[in-house]
Amino acid sequence: xxxxxxxxxxxxxxxDAPNCRATPTSNGCTAGLPDAQYTLxxxxxxxxxxxxxxxxxxxxxxVYRFAYRKLLNSAGxxxxxxxxxxxxxxxxSGDAYVTVEDSAPGWVRINxxxxxxxxxxxxxxxxxFAGAIIEDAYLGYTLxxxxxxxxxxxxxxxxxxxxxTRFERYTPVYIFAEVxxxxxxxxxxxxxxxxxxxxxxxxIFVDPPExxxxxxxxxxxxxxxxxxxxxxxxxxxxxxxxxxxEYPTLEGTWQTWExxxxxxxxxxxxxxDFYSVENVPYVLYYDGNYALHGAYWHDVFGYRNSRGCxxxxxxxxxxxxxxxQAGGYDLPWVHVFSSGQYAGE
Numbered sequence: 001x002x003x004x005x006x007x008x009x010x011x012x013x014x015x016d017a018p019n020c021r022a023t024p025t026s027n028g029c030t031a032g033l034p035d036a037q038y039t040l041x042x043x044x045x046x047x048x049x050x051x052x053x054x055x056x057x058x059x060x061x062x063v064y065r066f067a068y069r070k071l072l073n074s075a076g077x078x079x080x081x082x083x084x085x086x087x088x089x090x091x092x093s094g095d096a097y098v099t100v101e102d103s104a105p106g107w108v109r110i111n112x113x114x115x116x117x118x119x120x121x122x123x124x125x126x127x128x129f130a131g132a133i134i135e136d137a138y139l140g141y142t143l144x145x146x147x148x149x150x151x152x153x154x155x156x157x158x159x160x161x162x163x164x165t166r167f168e169r170y171t172p173v174y175i176f177a178e179v180x181x182x183x184x185x186x187x188x189x190x191x192x193x194x195x196x197x198x199x200x201x202x203x204i205f206v207d208p209p210e211x212x213x214x215x216x217x218x219x220x221x222x223x224x225x226x227x228x229x230x231x232x233x234x235x236x237x238x239x240x241x242x243x244x245x246e247y248p249t250l251e252g253t254w255q256t257w258e259x260x261x262x263x264x265x266x267x268x269x270x271x272x273d274f275y276s277v278e279n280v281p282y283v284l285y286y287d288g289n290y291a292l293h294g295a296y297w298h299d300v301f302g303y304r305n306s307r308g309c310x311x312x313x314x315x316x317x318x319x320x321x322x323x324x325q326a327g328g329y330d331l332p333w334v335h336v337f338s339s340g341q342y343a344g345e
Contacts (some may be wrong), residue, residue, distance in 0.1 A: 002248065004265070010211050012185040019034070020032050021156075021181070023087040024154075024155035025154070029219070031154060031175060031191075031192045031194070032157075032158075032179060033188070041188065044140070045191050047142075047191055048174055049190065050173075051138075051172045051173065052138040054138040054333075055132045056131055056133070056319055058128045058130055059130075060315040060319075062116065062315060062318045063128060063314050065281075065314065065324055066099040066127075067098055067123075067301050068097060068100075068125075068296050068297070069097065069098050069099070069108065069121035069123060069124060070095075070096070070097050070122045070124050070297065071098060071120060072120055072121060072122065072343060073099040073120045073307065074198070075098070076090045076091060076092055076117050077090065077120050078120075078245045079114050079115070080115045080116070081113050081114075082115060082201075083105075084107075085103045085113055085158060088113075089114075090278070091226070092229055094273040095203050095276070095277075095297075096275070096277075097278060098116075098121075099278050106118050108121070109276075122292060123187075125194075125252065126314050127296075127299035127314070129170050129238075129301055129313045129314075129316075130313060130315040130316060131236060131238065131239070131244060131315075131316045131319070132236065133236055133238055134174065134203075134227075134234055135235045138254050139144055141175055141176055142203060142204075143172035143173075143177040143203045144172070144174070144187070144189070144200050144270070145171065145172055145173070145202075145239055146168070146171040146172075146199060146200060147201055148169065148198075148199040149166060149169045150195070151165070151167070152164050152165075152167060152192075152194055153167050153193075153194045154194070156186035156194050156340055157182065157186065158180040164192075164193065170301075171217055173190070173195075174189065174306075175187045175188065175200075176189065176190075179194075179284060180239040184196055187200055187202075187314065194251050201239050203222055203225055203227060204220050204225070204339045205234055206335070206337065207232065208231065208232060210272065213231065213265075213321070214230065214333075215229070215324055216333035216335060217320070217332060217334050218288075218311050218335045218336075219249070219329060219334065219336045219337070221242050221249060221251070221336065221338040222340035223339055224239055224242060225237060225238070225239060226312070226316075228312040228323065230238050234319075236319065238313070239301040240312055241295065241301050241302070241305040241306050241310075242306055242311070243304060243306050243309070244304050244305065244306065244307070245304070247307040247335060248308065249309070249310065250308075251337055251338060253333060253335045254287045254289065254333065255286070255331050255333050255334075256257070256286045256292075256331045256332055256333070256334060257286065257331065258283075258284075259285070259324075259325065259330065260283040261286075262280060262281045262283070263279075263280055263283055264278050265277045265280045267307065277297065281293065281294035281317055282294045282317035282318055282321035284318065284320070284324065286333075286334040287310075287334075290309045290310075291309045292312060292315060292320060293311065293312065294311075294313060294314045294317030294318070295312065298311070310336075337342065
């Protein structure tokens, strides 16, 4: 279940329309805004129906480089030396992901002379989500992505209108206005189209932390968005997944200390929260074992879902890895912050 987010403490809504809350579609109001304000925005909404940024093409080479599987046996997965051969080991139960090197009827090989029953595995299909190049893009309005598929509401605080075209997950949008209703922000993303903030991940720009130069990354824990910068210039933005509440991603600023094209990751051996992941791609370690890296095992970018690392889609992870070392920036900085506060935390 997505974790609820509340409005940023001390933030001011871009559009304050208290007189339109009781009569959002009459008495001088249109779609919850004063008529004059809405009319001005309507011109821009028609002129810019979709964010004018360059979205990355899905990197199919990376998405389909390996055949990924999740191990399903809750009691541990037996390993055999050959199909129908002798058992030579047992993989611990927990979150375990492997890559398939070969197969035989009813069996898959996960390493040299290591086979598991195909029925003990589940095929994993990596996400094809990809972020956007925002350098030199039109950003007169805030760039955002829709996180939950739904129909828009006709005005702030209203129920979704099923007669309106549904916004699918990962749809990019501009935010043309913001109104707060009952402690929650509502975003105008098109003509008569409002979406509650819990269904939106938006891009918020920040200045470089003191001492940070060159190419660096800002990770917003609240919006679950990463922005790549060169100096003060934003270059790229995308959705990420950071640590779950029980495995929080820490705030701070660090210089990356190691980069790996791929590596295994595991932890919590012998515990119920044990995990083991093979071939984690495009890893940038920045704070001990915390890293930016690709994640092929889920497609919930825009929500917290990791053990503390910053998860990216495979397309985005490849871009981040390659761009960050171009021009001599082998060890870019990572700045982790939160632009808001989660409800109940």
